[in-house]
Amino acid sequence: MLKNYFKIAIAVLKRRKFFTFISLFGISFTLTILMVATAFMDKVLSPDYPDYKRNRSLYVTSMEFKNSKEGWMNRSDVSYYFLDHYVSTLKTVQKIGISSSAKASNAYVNNKKLVIEYKYTNADFWNILEYKFLEGKAFQQREIDNAELVAVISEETKKDYFGDEQNVIGKYISADNINYRVIGVVSNVSKTLQNFCADMYIPYTLSKDYKSTNLMGGFGAVLLAKSEADLPKMKREYDLMIKKVPIPKDFDRLYCNADPYFASMTRRIAGDGTNDGLTKAISIISLFVLLFLLLPTINLVNINITRIMERSSEIGVRKAFGASSKTLVYQFIIENLILTFLGALIGLVLSVIVIYLINGANIVSNMRLSMNFTVLCYSLIACVFFGLLSGVYPAWRMSKLNIVKALKAQ
Amino acid sequence: MIRLNNIEKVYRTDTVETLAINGISLDIAKGEFLSIMGPSGCGKSTLLNIMGLLDEPSKGSIKIDEQDISRFSDQKLARFRNQKLGFIFQSYHLINDLRVLDNVELPLLYRNSSAKERKLLATAALEKVGLSNRLKHFPSQLSGGQRQRVAIARAIVGNPQIILADEPTGNLDSAMGNEIMDILINLNKNEGTTIVMVTHDESMAHKTHRLVRLFDGSQVQ
Ligand SMILES: Nc1ncnc2c1ncn2[C@@H]1O[C@H](COP(=O)(O)OP(=O)(O)O)[C@@H](O)[C@H]1O
Ligand SMILES: [Mg+2]
Numbered sequence: 128m129l130k131n132y133f134k135i136a137i138a139v140l141k142r143r144k145f146f147t148f149i150s151l152f153g154i155s156f157t158l159t160i161l162m163v164a165t166a167f168m169d170k171v172l173s174p175d176y177p178d179y180k181r182n183r184s185l186y187v188t189s190m191e192f193k194n195s196k197e198g199w200m201n202r203s204d205v206s207y208y209f210l211d212h213y214v215s216t217l218k219t220v221q222k223i224g225i226s227s228s229a230k231a232s233n234a235y236v237n238n239k240k241l242v243i244e245y246k247y248t249n250a251d252f253w254n255i256l257e258y259k260f261l262e263g264k265a266f267q268q269r270e271i272d273n274a275e276l277v278a279v280i281s282e283e284t285k286k287d288y289f290g291d292e293q294n295v296i297g298k299y300i301s302a303d304n305i306n307y308r309v310i311g312v313v314s315n316v317s318k319t320l321q322n323f324c325a326d327m328y329i330p331y332t333l334s335k336d337y338k339s340t341n342l343m344g345g346f347g348a349v350l351l352a353k354s355e356a357d358l359p360k361m362k363r364e365y366d367l368m369i370k371k372v373p374i375p376k377d378f379d380r381l382y383c384n385a386d387p388y389f390a391s392m393t394r395r396i397a398g399d400g401t402n403d404g405l406t407k408a409i410s411i412i413s414l415f416v417l418l419f420l421l422l423p424t425i426n427l428v429n430i431n432i433t434r435i436m437e438r439s440s441e442i443g444v445r446k447a448f449g450a451s452s453k454t455l456v457y458q459f460i461i462e463n464l465i466l467t468f469l470g471a472l473i474g475l476v477l478s479v480i481v482i483y484l485i486n487g488a489n490i491v492s493n494m495r496l497s498m499n500f501t502v503l504c505y506s507l508i509a510c511v512f513f514g515l516l517s518g519v520y521p522a523w524r525m526s527k528l529n530i531v532k533a534l535k536a537q
Numbered sequence: 538m539i540r541l542n543n544i545e546k547v548y549r550t551d552t553v554e555t556l557a558i559n560g561i562s563l564d565i566a567k568g569e570f571l572s573i574m575g576p577s578g579c580g581k582s583t584l585l586n587i588m589g590l591l592d593e594p595s596k597g598s599i600k601i602d603e604q605d606i607s608r609f610s611d612q613k614l615a616r617f618r619n620q621k622l623g624f625i626f627q628s629y630h631l632i633n634d635l636r637v638l639d640n641v642e643l644p645l646l647y648r649n650s651s652a653k654e655r656k657l658l659a660t661a662a663l664e665k666v667g668l669s670n671r672l673k674h675f676p677s678q679l680s681g682g683q684r685q686r687v688a689i690a691r692a693i694v695g696n697p698q699i700i701l702a703d704e705p706t707g708n709l710d711s712a713m714g715n716e717i718m719d720i721l722i723n724l725n726k727n728e729g730t731t732i733v734m735v736t737h738d739e740s741m742a743h744k745t746h747r748l749v750r751l752f753d754g755s756q757v758q
Contacts (some may be wrong), residue, residue, distance in 0.1 A: 131639075131646055138634035444630045447591055448691070449619020449647035451612045530591040534630060 129461070136462040139512070140469075145433060147466075150430055153423045154470025154513065162506045163485070166496040168412075171319050172389055173501075177256040178323055182481065183355045185362060185385035186322070187214065188347045191400035196362040202400075204228055205383060206344025207337040213368055214348060214385075219361035219424055224252035224349040229325050232302040233453035234288060241287055243302045245278075247331035247346075253279075255351050256323060263296040263311035266330055270310075274332040278307035283315050283493070284326040289434035293308070302327065320490040321349060342381075344373065348387055361385070420513060426515035435525045436536075437460060442525055443533030459525060461520030464511070471510040478506075538699065538731045539565040539588055543595035546583050546754075557583040557593070559754035567698075570732045572742040575751035580734040582703055584751070588733060589701045590618055602698065619647050623692030625702035629684045633674040637663070637687050638672040644695040653726060662690040665737045666720055682713035689720055693730075700724070703736040718744060 165265045174181045187210065192201040207225065227247040229252040234241045253265035258279075266277050278300060280288070283335045288296045308330060316324035331337050336344055352361045362493045365385045374381045382400025384391075397411065398404025435442070445455060475498075480497045546558035558665045565571055573581050586592040586597065590606060595615050597608055602621060609617065623644075640660040650658075663669050666686040676684055685705060692700055702721065706714030718741055724730050734745065742748050750758040 130652075134639065135632075135634055142634060216756070438628060441632050441634075444632060445643065446615070447589070447618065447624050447694075448644040449615050451615035451647075453612065454647065531586050534591075534626070 132458050132461045136465045146434055151470045155474035158471055158475040159425045161509050163481050165502045169502055171533040177258045179257050180389045183352045185350045186391040187385050188391050190343055190383040192378040194378050203343040204345050206341050207346045208340050209342045210348045217364050219364050220350045221353050222251045222255050222351040224255035225249040226252050227345045234302045243326045245327040246325040247334045247456045249331055250330050255349055259314040261312045266313055271330040271332050276307045277310045279328040281315050281326050285312050315493040317494040319494050352535045399419030422518045428520055431521035435521050439533040439536045443530050446530045456522045459522035460518045464514040467514030538567040541601040542598045544594045547595045556754055557716050568729045570745040571747045572745040573735045573749045574742050579751045580754040585701050585703050585735055621698050623697040623700045625692050625705045626690050627707040628706040629688045633676050637674050641690045641694050647669045658694050662694040681709050685717055699731045704735050
């Protein structure tokens with residue numbers, strides 16, 4: 128039976144070359160975009176170099192003051208003082224990795240300007256995050272305490288600044304006319320990890336404002352718990368601590384959250400102090416995917432209806448010789464699934480090519496997308512969904528055809 | 538074998554109501570070869586389709602092989618058509634995407650039969666109509682007479698007790714028409730198949746056991 132469906136499906140696809148092309152094009156194009164989008168999501172969401180300990184980490188990125196009477200609001204990164212004074216003293220926080228947001232500085236190589244984005248970090252930053260050192264090592268507490276002008280640079284910066292030089296440890300890199308001694312070179316970090324990618328990392332004690340006792344500042348942190356199981360405990364302790372932080376005058380509320388990785392992102396994009404924006408972000412993404420799937424589906428439904436109605440005589444014949452409506456619905460859904468899977472196959476090949484091109488063009492700095500098993504699974508699910516969605520309605524319409532009318536139409 | 542009792546069929550469109558069949562009762566015995574004649578539009582096809590369970594009457598009842606089929610589900614009707622009935626149409630109605638052999642195998646697809654069995658039966662049916670050398674052809678590669686013979690092979694492959702033929706020779710010249718007629722007569726004689734045939738051709742009609750004439754939806758003879 129299945130073999131027969133396959134036979135007729137292939138025959139029909141071959142005969143209706145134009146429809147086949149349009150359908151296959153629609154399916155493969157949609158799936159390609161979905162697959163590339165999933166690859167991107169996967170890149171952003173799953174633990175990625177150098178941030179591998181997400182399952183036992185919470186992220187503190189921003190703080191919000193509110194004056195609920197007047198409706199004022201102030202939102203910013205947190206200060207070093209806040210992290211050092213309030214957060215690092217928590218008992219459940221095993222380690223705290225502090226880094227500033229990236230700041231741009233200018234360097235000159237052969238009279239050409241090179242923008243170097245740098246971050247201030249503390250010592251435990253290097254212990255929590257698993258940067259891969261190609262040369263040298265990170266700065267330690269001693270260098271930080273002495274506010275030494277030392278720097279860890281990225282592989283990319285090494286190449287841009289020093290050219291083809293083999294060993295750059297001990298050499299100096301000049302940014303905004305300050306000379307830093309290079310003590311380490313790390314592998315490039317994808318730009319999708321905003322908290323961790325920079326061209327250069329230097330001790331936080333070199334920053335002007337780390338001593339300021341404001342709660343807001345230019346820093347953020349990763350809090351590492353002893354284990355994944357300790358995470359809720361750490362969150363509770365953190366939340367209790369936040370309640371005791373004195374609220375600056377002019378305001379009556381203070382929000383500052385330690386979130387899991389994804390929530391820390393969605394809070395920034397879709398949420399605020401009280402709402403981590405997770406639901407909103409997921410709803411928006413789902414809606415987007417649904418809409419995105421729906422358009423080609425409707426198109427395909429249309430094509431399918433035309434295709435099926437053109438074959439109404441075949442339907443009439445099959446019914447006359449003993450096919451029940453149910454059997455015919457199966458037949459057409461299977462045909463449609465065959466079509467969808469053909470489209471998926473093409474889409475897969477296209478995706479690999481597109482991902483290869485995206486990686487090659489370095490569209491997002493140092494981001495390397497990959498087609499992994501997860502992406503493939505999601506795409507396959509999308510594909511079945513797509514095939515059923517676009518096949519069921521036309522098949523149902525077809526099965527309701529009156530036999531005599533179906534036979535007459537030719 | 539087939540018992541029609543006071544059948545009426547009304548076609549309703551937005552503007553008109555056509556009474557296509559107006560109170561026809563008919564008894565067709567097992568092994569009978571019956572022909573139906575009448576001017577165009579008098580309801581011959583409608584009547585045949587109702588007998589073949591392809592269409593429902595507006596009024597009246599049908600019994601086939603002593604079974605009242607009026608309360609059959611879609612699934613049950615399908616099985617009934619599959620096992621008891623075989624159709625031959627004026628315009629053949631072969632599936633152009635399928636080869637001759639696959640076309641003939643079609644009714645067997647909706648039964649429990651193995652691929653091997655299907656092939657065996659289909660080949661045998663094609664042999665009966667003298668087309669055993671065209672198994673791999675597509676319908677478009679055959680002449681009208683050959684196509685109708687494929688259609689007959691398809692109608693008989695499942696060994697049905699009843700064959701309903703709607704102007705089977707209508708699109709063919711008289712030589713080919715006679716060939717088709719001979720096949721049907723032999724089928725009736727040798728296998729005892731009950732055949733109901735609509736035709737425009739008096740000479741064909743006279744080769745059958747009984748002739749029913751319709752006029753404007755009513756039986757006149
Ligand atoms: N689907 C339909 N809708 C409306 N009228 C129909 C339909 N099918 C047939 N008729 C009408 O019913 C009458 C009988 O048609 P038909 O049985 O096809 O005649 P015959 O086969 O004898 O030429 C005709 O008047 C025809 O116009
Ligand atoms: Mg007719």
